[in-house]
Amino acid sequence: MVQIAIMGYGTIGSGVYDVVNTNQAIIQGNLGKELRVKYVLDLREFPGDPVESVLVHDVNVIINDPEVEIVVETMGGEHPAFEFVSSMLKAGKSVVTSNKNLVAAKGVELMKLAVEHNVNFMYEASVGGGIPIIRPLTRSVLPINDVDEITGILNGTTNYILTKMYHDGSEMASVLKEAQEKGYAERNPEADVEGYDACRKIAILGSIVTGQQIDYQSIPTEGITHVTKEDVLYAKKLGRVIRLLGTCRKVDGTYYAEVAPYMVGSNSPLFAVNGVFNGIMVHGNMLDTVMFYGQGAGSHPTASAVMSDVVDAAAHTGRIIYPGWSGDKIRLGEYDEWKHVFLLRFLGDADRKEAVEAVVGPIQVVEGCVPGEIGFITGSITNRDVAEAAKLEGFISRFRVKR
């Protein structure tokens, strides 16, 4: 028998408890032995809930019980998750987490601690919710390929908002309000709409791909709060949709990482990732393009990813199987130097073309989207070039266009 503990009985923790109970026979059939939740740690009481019989309030009960082999961390946040997880690893227990904040901020430290104690620190559920991504990436793609790009729609809330803005032609603020009422967005939506959530996730994916630590604080992060219904009109005119992308790319041997909204065309598999779904696109030099698609959040899907790690850990006691990355911090390319295709919006008409071309080189005109203004599609130009163009008279905004 394998005995596990769950720390945190919130959305995901209760999902894990559910999955273990609902699919007990399947899990047991796969593992070849019974798997049981011995403890659930939470400060709250849950009167009448089936969890009551295994509920504990003191983390030391779990730390000191040698029968608990694997601990699931679904508390969220950096502290006290970090301290609790450290104690579990030191006590010789493998830890499985769904906590992107913890992995992005303290992952390297915890992986090192896990190796020192010959246990695993696993985090499939920290990115992409239920989508199998960490395991396929590290076991099927990276051992064979030079991966030069990983780009994902990593946040379901913002994708829901952007999809709805596109279909309804409405402004961000009203869609956000509706999403909050429906429970698709949090009362305090900053982590989602400002791109902070996607930033942690691309930091994790980028660190795995490069094999070195990418500090999430070093990733230029732009959310969706500035996206307007006029931007949507341009996207439609261009046959594109707007998506918030977290991306890590290698260009001429240098890695760049970023979170920002893009206009995405139908040549990209990310074009069709709508609503609350997530999609993660990987490009390898041999593999070409693959995409992993699914529910990026939600109690049961995320719990499925957590449990895939638990089962993997249970089948590999005493063996380090999970990928880590080096604590050496990677030197990312300069933001100013990174090149994109941009849509530049200006007040006025096509007469502005010459003045803009003088700064950014050849451009294409996009007419008839919004009265009183004109759009230009640039070639591949640097963020520095764009900053120069923004100084021109009549400049309204710039929007990245995914190649």
Added chain:
Amino acid sequence: MVQIAIMGYGTIGSGVYDVVNTNQAIIQGNLGKELRVKYVLDLREFPGDPVESVLVHDVNVIINDPEVEIVVETMGGEHPAFEFVSSMLKAGKSVVTSNKNLVAAKGVELMKLAVEHNVNFMYEASVGGGIPIIRPLTRSVLPINDVDEITGILNGTTNYILTKMYHDGSEMASVLKEAQEKGYAERNPEADVEGYDACRKIAILGSIVTGQQIDYQSIPTEGITHVTKEDVLYAKKLGRVIRLLGTCRKVDGTYYAEVAPYMVGSNSPLFAVNGVFNGIMVHGNMLDTVMFYGQGAGSHPTASAVMSDVVDAAAHTGRIIYPGWSGDKIRLGEYDEWKHVFLLRFLGDADRKEAVEAVVGPIQVVEGCVPGEIGFITGSITNRDVAEAAKLEGFISRFRVKR
């Protein structure tokens, strides 16, 4: 050092040779040891090709060399691949194959043989080309989930033809001819357009999901040769696209398997899988829907999948790591009983509605697609019901509509 041999220096075999040479440092970095191709077996000569130095014509050279630990089979076809692979397994070598015909017809036998000799028989590349599917399915999804559906666009040639028919409004025959000229379709396209290729692949995926042998001969298989430009007009009217789907589904505890063209709506992630790409959708009771997308064929992508198995095998010498399924044949549900939503086309107009409803129950009328005829969308009805409807006066055709 790990030494491997490649049997068959065709499209995929030469891709494998290329991948090993191009990404040698990446593979070595991952494995922690050098990986070298000691032999390539092919009956042909390749004067001037770098493979010349390792080319052999006698399979016994490989069988009798104890230094060769892993053998890649990229010959294709059932024979002599089966005999060669059997000999390798008996000689204590793990075998990695890209050969769907071999896996669908002889997989169970070869898996058993592999286990008897404590080696692995691996087949990631036999389905979905470069897309990681077998490994994520068996290691991330199935250990946790009751999977009630796996449905895929499993053949790039037919998907290319269907995508092109949709965009150009042209007939199958002319698109096929063009695809043959461009090298996207074979001179003898039967295996693709009649669905035989997709049939092998869904037999493999279905066997993995159910854990029991699904004989490909037992899967009702309908190709795309009967798809007309009028069908495309109906699909467009319904906001759908036409896709050849291989599917294995569990309904009320009974499994059904099938290959057939469907009209697919934008609520499905398969809707956006265009051109030569493949997409495989999996639905689990906890996971909900995930999709794996990528290049379903091609030299380097498929070779990447082959090599992911090779690296996995090399890291697990003496340990059985690859999933098999039982040789017990599954009893599939009766074809006549399987339910779908159908589009029924009839000569005439909406006056026919009553007569058709008398046979298949409530239907919706689809008007204005093709002069002189009328379409009806049924509820969920059995294939038997459809066979009855087909006896009615004026019946033209029936087309499955994916829910």
